[in-house]
Amino acid sequence: MRAPLGEFDLIARYFTHAAPRAVLGVGDDCALLDIPAGETLAVSTDMLIEGRHFLPTVDPDALGHKALAVNLSDLAAMGALPLAFTLALALPDADPAWLEPFSAGLLRLASAHAIELVGGDTNRGPRNLCVTVMGTVPRGQALRRAGACVGDDLWVSGTPGDARLALGAMLEEWHIDAPALRTLRPRLERPTPRIALGLALRGMATSAIDISDGLLGDLAHVLRASGVGARVEADAVPASPTLAAQPRERRRQCQLAGGDDYELLFTAPPSMRTDVARAAARAATRVTRIGVIDTSQSLLVVDADGHDVASGFSSFQHFGAP
Amino acid sequence: MRAPLGEFDLIARYFTHAAPRAVLGVGDDCALLDIPAGETLAVSTDMLIEGRHFLPTVDPDALGHKALAVNLSDLAAMGALPLAFTLALALPDADPAWLEPFSAGLLRLASAHAIELVGGDTNRGPRNLCVTVMGTVPRGQALRRAGACVGDDLWVSGTPGDARLALGAMLEEWHIDAPALRTLRPRLERPTPRIALGLALRGMATSAIDISDGLLGDLAHVLRASGVGARVEADAVPASPTLAAQPRERRRQCQLAGGDDYELLFTAPPSMRTDVARAAARAATRVTRIGVIDTSQSLLVVDADGHDVASGFSSFQHFGAP
Numbered sequence: 001m002r003a004p005l006g007e008f009d010l011i012a013r014y015f016t017h018a019a020p021r022a023v024l025g026v027g028d029d030c031a032l033l034d035i036p037a038g039e040t041l042a043v044s045t046d047m048l049i050e051g052r053h054f055l056p057t058v059d060p061d062a063l064g065h066k067a068l069a070v071n072l073s074d075l076a077a078m079g080a081l082p083l084a085f086t087l088a089l090a091l092p093d094a095d096p097a098w099l100e101p102f103s104a105g106l107l108r109l110a111s112a113h114a115i116e117l118v119g120g121d122t123n124r125g126p127r128n129l130c131v132t133v134m135g136t137v138p139r140g141q142a143l144r145r146a147g148a149c150v151g152d153d154l155w156v157s158g159t160p161g162d163a164r165l166a167l168g169a170m171l172e173e174w175h176i177d178a179p180a181l182r183t184l185r186p187r188l189e190r191p192t193p194r195i196a197l198g199l200a201l202r203g204m205a206t207s208a209i210d211i212s213d214g215l216l217g218d219l220a221h222v223l224r225a226s227g228v229g230a231r232v233e234a235d236a237v238p239a240s241p242t243l244a245a246q247p248r249e250r251r252r253q254c255q256l257a258g259g260d261d262y263e264l265l266f267t268a269p270p271s272m273r274t275d276v277a278r279a280a281a282r283a284a285t286r287v288t289r290i291g292v293i294d295t296s297q298s299l300l301v302v303d304a305d306g307h308d309v310a311s312g313f314s315s316f317q318h319f320g321a322p
Numbered sequence: 323m324r325a326p327l328g329e330f331d332l333i334a335r336y337f338t339h340a341a342p343r344a345v346l347g348v349g350d351d352c353a354l355l356d357i358p359a360g361e362t363l364a365v366s367t368d369m370l371i372e373g374r375h376f377l378p379t380v381d382p383d384a385l386g387h388k389a390l391a392v393n394l395s396d397l398a399a400m401g402a403l404p405l406a407f408t409l410a411l412a413l414p415d416a417d418p419a420w421l422e423p424f425s426a427g428l429l430r431l432a433s434a435h436a437i438e439l440v441g442g443d444t445n446r447g448p449r450n451l452c453v454t455v456m457g458t459v460p461r462g463q464a465l466r467r468a469g470a471c472v473g474d475d476l477w478v479s480g481t482p483g484d485a486r487l488a489l490g491a492m493l494e495e496w497h498i499d500a501p502a503l504r505t506l507r508p509r510l511e512r513p514t515p516r517i518a519l520g521l522a523l524r525g526m527a528t529s530a531i532d533i534s535d536g537l538l539g540d541l542a543h544v545l546r547a548s549g550v551g552a553r554v555e556a557d558a559v560p561a562s563p564t565l566a567a568q569p570r571e572r573r574r575q576c577q578l579a580g581g582d583d584y585e586l587l588f589t590a591p592p593s594m595r596t597d598v599a600r601a602a603a604r605a606a607t608r609v610t611r612i613g614v615i616d617t618s619q620s621l622l623v624v625d626a627d628g629h630d631v632a633s634g635f636s637s638f639q640h641f642g643a644p
Contacts, residue, residue, distance in 0.1 A: 078352045
């Protein structure tokens with residue numbers, strides 16, 4: 001039997017967890033958090049809507065993970081250490097068969113990052129999840145978009161494109177055999193926020209962004225904010241084995257224009273190459289140099305023969321002065 | 323002609339405003355905020371859903387005001403000074419005729435409190451507004467629910483019940499003549515967050531809460547958190563002229579069980595009466611003593627003859643040990 005949503009004891013049961021770092025957690029008008037001296041607060045908010053960001057059939061455990069992961073990814077891209085988050089939730093009903101795995105997926109990722117759920121709001125309505133995440137970064141050390149310098153290397157973490165390849169297979173745009181899809185799907189449904197890498201890159205990266213809208217589209221944000229251009233070597237972008245086995249055009253589409261990867265795209269001076277490699281090793285995260293920042297005020301993506309390969313990707317079409 | 327929601331320049335146009343207090347506002351992966359030394363961060367989040375918290379016909383300017391006001395009210399109830407907020411917004415379409423007044427109402431209240439919109443997210447979906455508000459309070463000075471002491475006076479700001487009286491008239495539960503309703507509706511649609519009063523009560527009030535679910539229901543939260551009881555004098559609860567003119571049962575229903583007032587309910591020792599009165603005068607906010615905190619472990623509401631009048635109000639029915 002389903003309990004009516006008005007009975008908040010059900011919600012309290014699923015979303016209450018220990019919050020030892022908060023001065024005051026769930027249960028008062030506000031949560032209270034102490035920010036360490038010398039640290040700046042970093043804040044980001046994301047809303048996930050059923051039918052737009054996820055399908056009604058999604059595994060609730062994976063959805064709980066992803067709702068928090070996409071927000072943590074924003075902290076990672078600033079080099080911030082996660083501190084706490086709030087969750088506002090609209091649900092058509094208070095179904096334990098959904099709430100239990102959803103909260104399990106959410107709180108498992110929270111625990112992995114020692115981050116606390118400090119406030120929330122639950123309502124009846126079309127399914128909608130709004131997470132606001134807070135973190136801290138030493139004053140002046142945040143990794144912003146507006147810091148890329150001419151001559152900097154352009155780096156990317158992981159193997160971008162896997163999430164888009166998985167989505168295309170699930171939408172039957174193309175076929176991926178079942179064992180390969182089982183490996184790919186977690187890259188779409190349970191992305192890994194690159195918190196460890198973001199922290200390790202403090203003081204090294206000159207700019208950073210997370211890839212949520214596609215590599216070229218997000219790179220365009222960095223270039224615009226920094227007032228510079230870039231040249232990307234298409235064949236340098238790393239690919240997972242399944243992605244590497246795809247036809248070249250599909251591979252490039254996924255790598256360059258696919259969203260939902262939540263990898264970090266960042267810049268650093270060439271003098272920092274060894275430091276960046278060591279930082280990535282410390283963070284146990286693969287990083288690859290894929291291009292260079294230049295004075296061109298444009299974004300050029302070239303193949304091994306130097307031919308421009310970017311013009312086919314829509315996320316890149318409208319790049320230019322705002 | 324309506325612009326598609328994907329064109330974020332429209333959203334940027336309506337929701338971009340100066341954010342001089344933030345280290346970094348809208349436009350990066352996170353906003354960055356400095357918290358003054360010795361201050362604790364207070365955080366609260368609220369989600370407003372069309373069809374549940376507001377009707378599709380609501381004035382968008384009033385809705386923009388209310389979405390922020392209900393969150394500021396949570397800061398007021400902690401004695402916190404507003405600092406910044408984020409807004410995540412789901413909209414069926416990017417209609418300027420809606421966005422313009424909505425953002426005007428939202429940002430007008432933000433400006434009145436010198437609070438900045440530092441982050442956001444906009445998506446297509448069933449209309450849903452999620453605001454997360456941040457404020458600061460000197461360490462150890464937050465007004466919590468769990469501080470009411472035996473012998474404390476129980477105080478309330480403003481004239482609770484007006485919002486419920488207006489709602490009932492709009493739902494045709496009862497009739498209020500048009501001029502009176504014009505005076506009442508802003509109490510429902512444009513509530514005043516009692517920020518000035520919350521700040522003035524620092525160091526005086528032993529507990530505080532804002533009345534969002536009805537006076538008795540919210541008082542019950544304070545009593546439970548503080549491990550005490552209370553005796554409320556029903557006739558001491560102040561009423562606006564229109565509410566005072568209603569039949570007694572309706573008046574009491576609105577005053578004691580009506581929600582959406584966003585007045586402050588707080589406790590303070592009798593030795594502080596003069597200080598509380600001066601603080602309220604400084605905040606230009608009416609406050610009234612309506613009862614006393616006692617050892618009873620229960621909540622008694624009495625009329626002038628000492629008869630219990632609370633048993634008819636459903637928000638009070640389930641009060642007791644959790």
